[in-house]
Every structure is written in C-alpha cells, then in structure tokens.
Amino acid sequence: MTTCTDTLVATKANSPFPLDRWYLAALSKELTDKPIARTLLNHPIVLYRALDGQVNALQDRCCHRQLPLSMGTIEEGGLRCGYHGLLFDGQGKCLEVPGQQKVPRKAKVEPYLVIEQDDLVWMWFGSEQGSTPDKAPPSYAYHAHPDYVYDGGMFHYEAPYQLIHDNLLDLSHLGYVHLKTIGGDAKTHMNAEMLVETEGETVTVKRYMPNSTPPPTYIAAYPFKGKIDRWQEIEFCPSHLRIWTGGIDANSEQVTAPNRGGFHMRGLHCITPETEETSHYFWTIATNPKTDIENIKQKVVEQTRFTFNEDKVVIEAQHKSMQHFKGQPMIDIHVDTGANHARKIIKSLCETSS
Incomplete structure (x- = not known):
C-alpha cells in the first residue's frame, strides 16, 4: 500500500458526482x-x-x-x-x-x-477542501485469491457514467448484444428469476437461469456435460460494481450455494467519471480454471474484452441518440428495477455533496 498524505483536493459546489x-x-x-x-x-x-x-x-x-x-x-x-x-x-x-x-x-x-x-x-x-477519508478504499480479494487468476484493462467512453451503471445492472441484454461470448438464449435471459435488494448505498441484483444452454465463453473455459444452471449476482456501489457470474452442470448442486462449484467469472467494474459526458471504465475479470490455467485465463480475458467492446458501441450509440432526441420520454420495463434504484442513490448522494 502506498499513500500520499497531507493532500488538499479542490471540489466543486453542486458536484454532478457523489463525493467523499x-x-x-x-x-x-x-x-x-x-x-x-x-x-x-x-x-x-x-x-x-x-x-x-x-x-x-x-x-x-x-x-x-x-x-x-x-x-x-x-x-x-x-x-x-x-x-x-x-x-x-x-x-x-x-x-x-x-x-x-x-x-x-x-x-x-x-x-x-x-x-x-x-x-x-x-x-x-472530498466534498470540502482538505477533507480526509473516513473509510478505506474498496478491497478486492480475488486479485490474490489462490483459486483465481485475473487480468483486466480500461476503456474510455464517450458517454456518462450512469449509462454504464444501467448496462451492468441489467444483464438481460446479454442474449441480444453478446451472442458470440457470454450471451445465450435471449428468452431465457428476459424471463430469468430476478431478485433486487437495496441497503444503504448498495443495490444487489440476483438472476438465476436453470437448465440453460452454456454460451461460447463458458464452453471454451469449462468441460460442461450439457445444460447448465447459471447465475448472475451483481453488487452495485456508487464507484464500482462487483459481478459474479458462472454456471454449474444442470441439477448437480444448489445454484445459490455460497461455495458452489463449476465455472466462475468474478468481475470488478470501476466506473470513474471523466466529465459529465465522458467516463473511464476500469475492469478486471477473475476466473477459476482447474487445468490449462494460463490458456483458459487468456481466453476468458480476451472474450471479456470483446464483450465490453460490444457494450461500448451500444452505450455510446445510446448516448448519442439520447442527445439527439433530448426531452423525448422513455418507458421503463421490468429489467430496469436495479438501475433505477442505483440512479436514486446517485441522485441522493449528489444532493448531499452539494
């Protein structure tokens, strides 16, 4: 751990971003x-x-x-x-x-x-000149966990940071946007059981897809026997999201068990605003291969990077369209619940920072 102490940070009044x-x-x-x-x-x-x-x-x-x-x-x-x-x-x-x-x-x-x-x-x-932290930075143990290997990268987005939050909190889009990697049957994704909870500044979204077809990334990384029971567990915090996804052979064990086996992908997604209209998206992906570790890690990382490139194209096009059609109403559907909760939290935190 390295620190730079006795610092002063000048922050704006009425910040468009949560501070402190x-x-x-x-x-x-x-x-x-x-x-x-x-x-x-x-x-x-x-x-x-x-x-x-x-x-x-x-x-x-x-x-x-x-x-x-x-x-x-x-x-x-x-x-x-x-x-x-x-x-x-x-x-x-x-x-x-x-x-x-x-x-x-x-x-x-x-x-x-x-x-x-x-x-x-x-x-x-900080929200004030010379403010000091009242909490430690978020920790992420999977970068050093003995069962996992990881890598990652960074994307620059010509889009506001909350559009990226929306995308990550709604994984129903996988069946439409990511057919070549982590997608799967679109109907299965849209009809998946979804549980949404909020506590303080955190939103948790859990989705389960039993007896589903493993997507290409999963097949390339793990020797599944056929159909799989699949999970997507998302934890949103204002500066980052932790997303745990994976699959086990169908009906082999409890898909909600904390120590479930099978194929795991643990993603860290840190969305740091650059400006009100642009963002930095830092990501890492940790996975748990049992054999051919380096080769499988590279496959997972490369396909994850390809997946995020697909998201980047969609989100930047969405932002451009929203600017063109500014003021036009948008409807919500059932998959927007988690994202809407996150937006309420961000709005409240920005008002508090002002």
Missing part, C-alpha cells in the same frame, strides 16, 4: 516509467510511479507556465516539468528551479490522496 469517497484512478500495471495524464471528476491529474515504487498524483500543470506535468519525466526526487525543468516531489512541492538557487515559496501544485492496493490505484475525492 474513493474512485479508481488507474490499474497498477498502467504506471510504468512514464507519467499518465487523466481527467477524473473534471480534475486534470497526472499519475506517476516514483523510482521508489510509490504512486503519486498531482494537479496536471506546472505552476510556472502551466505546461501539463504529464509531459515531463520521472526521475530521482519526483516529476520534472518538460518545459523549464522545475522538479516537483510527490506532495507537489517544487524542489528545484534550474538556473537559480532559490525556489519560490509559492512554487507548488496540488497533490491528491492515492492508495494502491489489490493492484489498483484509488483516489479520494
């Missing part, structure tokens, strides 16, 4: 030998891994002539601006101005609080 919480800023594997520029919740930020391994985050500007610090270089001591060479440490303090001995007292940029855990980099966004 952790949002995912990067996957650990993204931070190599170069800084990364990323806008998160309307904040232009530079992320970098210092030579000692610590992850730091600063406002992405040099206080001299405003060149983005993400255009600079990582070196001993911190991050050096690519224009006139000012060197900043992980707290945003300028340590050196080439060509002069004295460093101006006001030569500093704003730092952000980050914590790295589970191969993920979380960033705190």
Whole structure:
C-alpha cells in the first residue's frame, strides 16, 4: 500500500458526482516509467510511479507556465516539468528551479490522496477542501485469491457514467448484444428469476437461469456435460460494481450455494467519471480454471474484452441518440428495477455533496 498524505483536493459546489469517497484512478500495471495524464471528476491529474515504487498524483500543470506535468519525466526526487525543468516531489512541492538557487515559496501544485492496493490505484475525492477519508478504499480479494487468476484493462467512453451503471445492472441484454461470448438464449435471459435488494448505498441484483444452454465463453473455459444452471449476482456501489457470474452442470448442486462449484467469472467494474459526458471504465475479470490455467485465463480475458467492446458501441450509440432526441420520454420495463434504484442513490448522494 502506498499513500500520499497531507493532500488538499479542490471540489466543486453542486458536484454532478457523489463525493467523499474513493474512485479508481488507474490499474497498477498502467504506471510504468512514464507519467499518465487523466481527467477524473473534471480534475486534470497526472499519475506517476516514483523510482521508489510509490504512486503519486498531482494537479496536471506546472505552476510556472502551466505546461501539463504529464509531459515531463520521472526521475530521482519526483516529476520534472518538460518545459523549464522545475522538479516537483510527490506532495507537489517544487524542489528545484534550474538556473537559480532559490525556489519560490509559492512554487507548488496540488497533490491528491492515492492508495494502491489489490493492484489498483484509488483516489479520494472530498466534498470540502482538505477533507480526509473516513473509510478505506474498496478491497478486492480475488486479485490474490489462490483459486483465481485475473487480468483486466480500461476503456474510455464517450458517454456518462450512469449509462454504464444501467448496462451492468441489467444483464438481460446479454442474449441480444453478446451472442458470440457470454450471451445465450435471449428468452431465457428476459424471463430469468430476478431478485433486487437495496441497503444503504448498495443495490444487489440476483438472476438465476436453470437448465440453460452454456454460451461460447463458458464452453471454451469449462468441460460442461450439457445444460447448465447459471447465475448472475451483481453488487452495485456508487464507484464500482462487483459481478459474479458462472454456471454449474444442470441439477448437480444448489445454484445459490455460497461455495458452489463449476465455472466462475468474478468481475470488478470501476466506473470513474471523466466529465459529465465522458467516463473511464476500469475492469478486471477473475476466473477459476482447474487445468490449462494460463490458456483458459487468456481466453476468458480476451472474450471479456470483446464483450465490453460490444457494450461500448451500444452505450455510446445510446448516448448519442439520447442527445439527439433530448426531452423525448422513455418507458421503463421490468429489467430496469436495479438501475433505477442505483440512479436514486446517485441522485441522493449528489444532493448531499452539494
């Protein structure tokens, strides 16, 4: 775990995003030998891994002539601006101005609080200047679980973050959008038993599809005997979703048992707004192969990436259409229950943050 302490985060009044919480800023594997520029919740930020391994985050500007610090270089001591060479440490303090001995007292940029855990980099966004976290970042044990292997990636969406929430909370679309990977019979998906519960900031959606045909991804990863009993269990939180899906041979055991066997896919989906109209979608997928582990992992990861690309096309087209037909009414159907609960939670949290 690495932290950047004593940080100040400037946040807007009437924020369109829930504040006083952790949002995912990067996957650990993204931070190599170069800084990364990323806008998160309307904040232009530079992320970098210092030579000692610590992850730091600063406002992405040099206080001299405003060149983005993400255009600079990582070196001993911190991050050096690519224009006139000012060197900043992980707290945003300028340590050196080439060509002069004295460093101006006001030569500093704003730092952000980050914590790295589970191969993920979380960033705190408070509702007030100088607010400190009252909770730890979300944990995700399946990145280190001995029964699972995982990988993941990131997509940039030209769409608001809540449209991605809607998509992930309603998996009935699998039978129509994802026929080549995790789909299956559309009628089975639309008629699946669905249980929706809310508690505090969390929405849980559970769907069960007994005696269904395994989709291509499942067949490629696990030696099912024929029909399967399939599950989809979704846990929504404002900054991320955990989705546990999988299948067991039909009638072989209880599909709702906590320790059920069969084929598992445990997805972590962290949707971090870039702006009101664009988003970062960080995802990982963990699976539990018993043999040919690396090969099966690669199949699952590749097909998951293909699946999410299909979703991206649909969601961005949906957003574009909504902009064109702005003001036109939309109806709800039974599969929208979970997404509607999530939207109510987000609305309430944004009002609280204002």
